Amino acid sequence: MGDEVEGFAFEQSHGKSRVRVARVWKGQDGRHFIVEWNVSISLLSNCIPAYVHGDNSDIVATDTMKNTVYVKAKECSEQLSMEDFAIGLAKHFTSFYQQVTTAIIKIVEKPWERMYVNDQPHQHGFKLGSEKHTTEVMAKKSGALRVTSGVExxxxxxxxxxxxxxxxxxxxxxxxxxxxxxxxxxxxxxxxxxxxxxxxxxxxxxxxxxxxxxxxxxxxxxxxxxxxxxxxxxxxxxxxxxxxxxxxxxxxxxxxxxxxxxxxxxxxxxxxxxxxxxxxxxxxxxxxxxxxxxxxxxxxxxxxxxxx
Incomplete structure (x- = not known):
């Protein structure tokens, strides 16, 4: 449900789309692992003054959202699933920012697959596959959560x-x-x-x-x-x-x-x-x-x- 603003029902959100990030993990045996994610962020927050009065003091800048994706990717020292990364992002935005009530994170994974040469898995070589792994995570400040995954x-x-x-x-x-x-x-x-x-x-x-x-x-x-x-x-x-x-x-x-x-x-x-x-x-x-x-x-x- 939206807010009432100047006699009108008003709903709003803002975010950052098509944030592309690749993360490489290097195993102790020399084998590399890579993911490439296309991340979209949408925040529901109490920032009505920005729309009505031009007061941006409660706005989380979309450039900050983009940078947060890279910071959180760097913090992932161990290989993790796309869903867990999305959950971590959503949890960050709803807990770090008081005015953010809900975070919706959508990610599409590019299907890089390990390359095989002479029937042997290559340590650091990959080829692009076909179908894509998708997820959408909605998290609220209360801790309520919805996780949807899929394939395209x-x-x-x-x-x-x-x-x-x-x-x-x-x-x-x-x-x-x-x-x-x-x-x-x-x-x-x-x-x-x-x-x-x-x-x-x-x-x-x-x-x-x-x-x-x-x-x-x-x-x-x-x-x-x-x-x-x-x-x-x-x-x-x-x-x-x-x-x-x-x-x-x-x-x-x-x-x-x-x-x-x-x-x-x-x-x-x-x-x-x-x-x-x-x-x-x-x-x-x-x-x-x-x-x-x-x-x-x-x-x-x-x-x-x-x-x-």
């Missing part, structure tokens, strides 16, 4: 074991029913942890990083099924629901999950002409990949006791 750009494809039948048909429907098609998508997933206070956060090092890796593994295993036989998908909707249910079934510390899974089409290619009725005959082998337009499917699944 998780591109998945299977060349069989997918179909689409029994949908509504009307005069505008030309899509044929099929039990054999390619299924491709780019998953965006976000899950909210059940922790509701700063004091309830696990102290285990890299706890959130491990959960992120394990959630992604469950999503992949549910989408693809067993290595040899796979698993049939009657629709993107059905597969999405199974993926969400598998995550909640596996992780009791996750209270809800949202999935967005566009249906990225691979269209069967059949080419013919009057002179040659069969230039290319489609036999589940030649496709036209296209992502415009594509179907959009999304849903969320929450435990009944969840406050999300």
């Amino acid at each position: 750009g998780l591109a998945l494809l299977k060349t069989t074991k997918s179909g689409f039948e029994g949908f509504i048909r009307d005069k505008n429907t030309i899509l044929p029913e099929t039990r054999e098609r390619m299924l491709a998508t780019e998953v965006t997933a976000s899950w909210r942890y059940a922790f509701e206070s700063l004091s309830s956060i696990p102290t285990k090092p890299l706890y959130f990083t491990e959960i992120y890796v394990d959630v992604k593994k469950v999503l992949l295993e549910t989408f693809f099924g067993p290595p040899k036989e796979g698993i049939y998908s009657p629709s993107v909707q059905s597969t999405l629901h199974q993926m969400a249910k598998a995550v909640l079934g596996r992780f009791s510390n996750i209270s809800s999950i949202q999935l967005k899974m566009p249906n990225i089409h691979f269209l069967p290619v059949n080419l013919s002409s009057k002179e040659n009725p069969v230039i290319v005959k489609f036999e589940d082998d030649v496709y036209l990949p296209t992502d415009e337009p594509h179907g959009t499917i999304e849903a969320s699944l929450s435990r009944l006791m969840s406050k999300m």
Whole structure:
């Protein structure tokens, strides 16, 4: 709820976006570890005089916020998860500044992966991966906390074991029913942890990083099924629901999950002409990949006791 200012309802926040920071840790065995984070900060604070009277005495300068990111990164002498870094930042802003009531920290991690040379992990070499790890932490001065993590750009494809039948048909429907098609998508997933206070956060090092890796593994295993036989998908909707249910079934510390899974089409290619009725005959082998337009499917699944 906002404040009443001069007869109007007034809400405000200020922050700093796209603060890019990279942190390198050097192990005793000579192995290096690197993270690259894109940090956004938003503070809710009692600084109405800045808006109404031009009095900046309660403003936390956004340049100070940027500098704080680098200072806190330097203070992290041990490798830590992106979520723990965000929690630390949020805790700093709400405790250090009396007028700050809530801090919202969003971070997107660039996917640097260790390079392998001759099947051996390189000590200090990395290559850029694909999907990105995300988090949003909201912390209040009272100690109340909300942690949401996720993955973006998780591109998945299977060349069989997918179909689409029994949908509504009307005069505008030309899509044929099929039990054999390619299924491709780019998953965006976000899950909210059940922790509701700063004091309830696990102290285990890299706890959130491990959960992120394990959630992604469950999503992949549910989408693809067993290595040899796979698993049939009657629709993107059905597969999405199974993926969400598998995550909640596996992780009791996750209270809800949202999935967005566009249906990225691979269209069967059949080419013919009057002179040659069969230039290319489609036999589940030649496709036209296209992502415009594509179907959009999304849903969320929450435990009944969840406050999300």
